[in-house]
Amino acid sequence: MGQSSVINRRNRFFEQMDVESFAVLFAGEAPHKTTDQHYPFTVNKHFFYLTGLVKQSFILVLIKGLNKQFVYLFIEESSEYATKWLGKRMTKAEASAICGISEANIMYLEAFPGFLTNQVLGNSRKSIIGAPKRLYIDLYRHKPLVRSYGFLQMDSFIQAYPELSIHSANEILDQLRMFKDETEIFEMSQAITYAKSGLEAIMKKLKPGLGEQELDSLFEYQIKRLGSTAFIFNPIIASGAIATTLHFEDNKQVMNDGSLVLCDLGALSNEYASDITRTYPVNGTFTPRQKELYELVLSVNKASIAFVKPGITMAQLNAYAKNLLAEGALALGLIKEITEIDKYYYHNVSHYLGLDVHDVGTYHEPLKPGIVLTIEPGIYVDEEQIGIRIEDDVLVTEQGYQNLSIDIIKEITDIEAYIKS
Numbered sequence: 376m377g378q379s380s381v382i383n384r385r386n387r388f389f390e391q392m393d394v395e396s397f398a399v400l401f402a403g404e405a406p407h408k409t410t411d412q413h414y415p416f417t418v419n420k421h422f423f424y425l426t427g428l429v430k431q432s433f434i435l436v437l438i439k440g441l442n443k444q445f446v447y448l449f450i451e452e453s454s455e456y457a458t459k460w461l462g463k464r465m466t467k468a469e470a471s472a473i474c475g476i477s478e479a480n481i482m483y484l485e486a487f488p489g490f491l492t493n494q495v496l497g498n499s500r501k502s503i504i505g506a507p508k509r510l511y512i513d514l515y516r517h518k519p520l521v522r523s524y525g526f527l528q529m530d531s532f533i534q535a536y537p538e539l540s541i542h543s544a545n546e547i548l549d550q551l552r553m554f555k556d557e558t559e560i561f562e563m564s565q566a567i568t569y570a571k572s573g574l575e576a577i578m579k580k581l582k583p584g585l586g587e588q589e590l591d592s593l594f595e596y597q598i599k600r601l602g603s604t605a606f607i608f609n610p611i612i613a614s615g616a617i618a619t620t621l622h623f624e625d626n627k628q629v630m631n632d633g634s635l636v637l638c639d640l641g642a643l644s645n646e647y648a649s650d651i652t653r654t655y656p657v658n659g660t661f662t663p664r665q666k667e668l669y670e671l672v673l674s675v676n677k678a679s680i681a682f683v684k685p686g687i688t689m690a691q692l693n694a695y696a697k698n699l700l701a702e703g704a705l706a707l708g709l710i711k712e713i714t715e716i717d718k719y720y721y722h723n724v725s726h727y728l729g730l731d732v733h734d735v736g737t738y739h740e741p742l743k744p745g746i747v748l749t750i751e752p753g754i755y756v757d758e759e760q761i762g763i764r765i766e767d768d769v770l771v772t773e774q775g776y777q778n779l780s781i782d783i784i785k786e787i788t789d790i791e792a793y794i795k796s
């Protein structure tokens with residue numbers, strides 16, 4: 376990630392904070408699964424964005440004083456027990472080298488509560504910090520009653536300091552994270568390269584009689600072999616009629632001769648995501664009917680990518696793609712009225728992409744350079760057992776767009792030749 380990137384991001388966050396305020400961001404912990412087992416750890420993406428660190432339980436504190444700003448990091452202390460059972464802990468020097476916070480400002484987690492009382496909200500440093508009245512935390516809510524880790528951690532703290540006004544750090548960070556810097560574009564391109572290689576591994580083995588789960592295992596094997604840390608989401612491998620279910624994750628069917636298989640998947644590179652969909656003929660050859668529907672989706676995929684430029688809105692992009700799909704479906708005789716397209720296409724054509732697969736950001740503002748978004752038109756014809764989606768990852772540039780996943784083949788002739796090779 377590089378120290379300079381995260382230092383620069385923290386400075387941009389500071390610019391947006393009020394004077395006499397502070398922010399606390401938690402890295403989080405892996406959720407408990409059963410008995411002594413936990414789900415894999417996923418770092419809080421705001422915490423990562425500002426530190427470059429992927430470490431459980433770490434806490435970042437940013438204080439904007441009267442005329443100076445301060446950054447502190449709280450890390451796990453190493454113990455003989457922890458080293459023997461769980462491995463070596465990151466040292467202050469190691470953490471400092473990644474996040475660019477000086478070792479003097481890195482403390483152990485047990486010092487955190489006292490630090491707040493004495494160093495932030497107490498009287499001892501009032502002359503430089505002032506009296507912080509505002510606290511920024513990650514207030515992301517997936518559902519009203521499902522609260523994020525940072526949110527939960529703050530409860531006891533809020534009880535102790537009811538005089539503080541709590542503000543969402545997300546408003547600032549969501550906005551900053553919308554616009555990708557060079558290191559981020561690099562990581563996302565890497566994540567796309569992993570997905571490309573995973574899809575090639577799938578095409579090489581694809582044949583009737585194979586299970587969908589075999590394709591998802593091949594993909595996982597290939598991306599991890601190349602150095603990807605993990606999936607960003609569970610791959611959707613859906614053949615035949617099940618491909619009309621958008622977020623099908625079961626991947627348990629046997630793939631039949633003559634059917635299509637829709638593969639919607641992504642890889643992670645240093646926490647950055649790719650999100651790609653390709654649709655392949657299981658036996659290596661599209662039927663004439665599959666071909667005409669595929670060509671329609673492909674033409675809308677290409678036209679929608681070419682439509683991307685600064686100034687257009689997501690609403691315009693959605694309307695543009697949907698209209699093209701409707702006109703194409705009308706020409707093919709699939710529908711008789713433009714409005715009937717809702718039966719065969721029922722999602723948006725795009726979402727932002729970055730540290731999260733459905734990345735943060737505001738969706739009502741016109742596109743600006745630095746945004747990365749997906750373009751993913753589809754057609755789902757349940758009665759013909761055909762589901763097709765073609766998804767690419769696209770960067771908005773000053774001039775227009777750059778298709779970051781242009782190297783992942785999607786032409787019918789290229790796909791058929793690759794599967795047969």
Ligand SMILES: [Mn+2]
Pocket residue numbers: 650726749751766
């Ligand atoms: Mn997507």
